[in-house]
Amino acid sequence: MGIVVLRTIVMYIFVVLTLRLMGKRQIGELEASELVVTIIISEIAAMPITNTGVPLSTSVIAILILMILEVVLSDLAYRSMGVRTLLYGRPSMFFQKGKLHQQEMKRQRFNVADLMEELRNNGAVSLSQVDYVMMETNGKVSVILNAESSPVTPPDLQQKPEPVRMSYVIVDNGTLVRTNLKRLGLNEEWLYKQLNKERLKHWREVFYLSFEQDSGKVVLIPKEKGGKKR
Template sequence: MDEFFEFSFWEMIIRATIAFAVLLVLARLMGKKQISQLTFFHYVTGITIGSIAADIAGESETPFMNGLIAMIWWALLTLLMNYIALKSKKARVLLDDTPSILIHEGRLNEQEMKKVRMTLNDLNMMLREQSVFSVSDVNYAILETNGKLSVLKKAGQEAATKTDVKASAKDPKYIPTEIISDGKLIQKNLTELNLTEEWVMKQLKKKGIGQIDQVYYAEVYGDGSLFVDEKDD
């Protein structure tokens, strides 16, 4: 019973203070992403680092330096993986996966829903969170890597604006799609859009750009036009 009331006040204060300070520094180093922007990898990593910090602060049986080194090393590994993902598209896919198209041109993609283990009830709930109460109103629904659902409604179902009042209701020719990332052509997306590299080069030349590696990001709009963001000099 006496052991129940035993505690080392100053030891706990010092451990908690150092763990708090180190956790604060690591949090600043690891970036400014909001909770809603975190992918599953970053979410789990954050929980793990927090758990190690809590263990250091509250468990006197845990060797202090062992816990501190583990927390710092885990954060460094996360930073390393983020750097690799920044340089490699394959690493980004490995860490964060890719968005999943659950509704394609108004039709449910059953295979993709099975792949992400999502039921119709789950999908309808996420649509309602986007103020969409019928699947039939949706042209595209994309499950993002952070678990959020992005919705592109069918023409005529979007909220009207002043410029839309006299506009005719017409479905977009393409889903807005990334085709160039960090100077590299995304051939898979081009194939899905039935576009060619020659078409891309023609559009770039119209904008005074001669090489694909000059482009940081390019996206095909719904009407078939091209948005281009050149690399910084």
């Protein structure tokens, strides 16, 4: 009995530390790859506890390999849009400004009943009350209410609510998101004009750049160098 208790304590502490090292996202909203790793780790950790014939070191080594693999892949996903898309996929737009994307709903096996449930969970009862409905890469569905259906705030009591505006990421950690650039009808000439305003030569020097479709508002944040912004 003493051996089982000791093994349980050791594996508990080790698994908790491993998950912490893998990042806080591991405890919060899990992507598909993160969920798979978490399930495998839980299975491996249980083996030496329930079966004392299994060496503790074998499970520890296996969990360490999984942790290193997840950390490396997460770092690659952070640096590369291609790797991120391969591991986590892309957000799926189900509804956009009055248009229902039926093929995308079919691809994600997301039916009308699911759609209406998500609307009700977000305080809406009809598609006429929302501007956007999309499934994020972690499987959560985001519902963006239109201006008329958004909750009233103190400023709204003094003036008419501003319309909901969709912001698109153009540059993500030095990577140009060409699909969004094309969707907005923009080109690289426009992009370089934005870079010149910040005295930047290439989008690889940009950490974040977004464009607000309706207002034309641009948010540009350069990459930090040596702990300081350019």
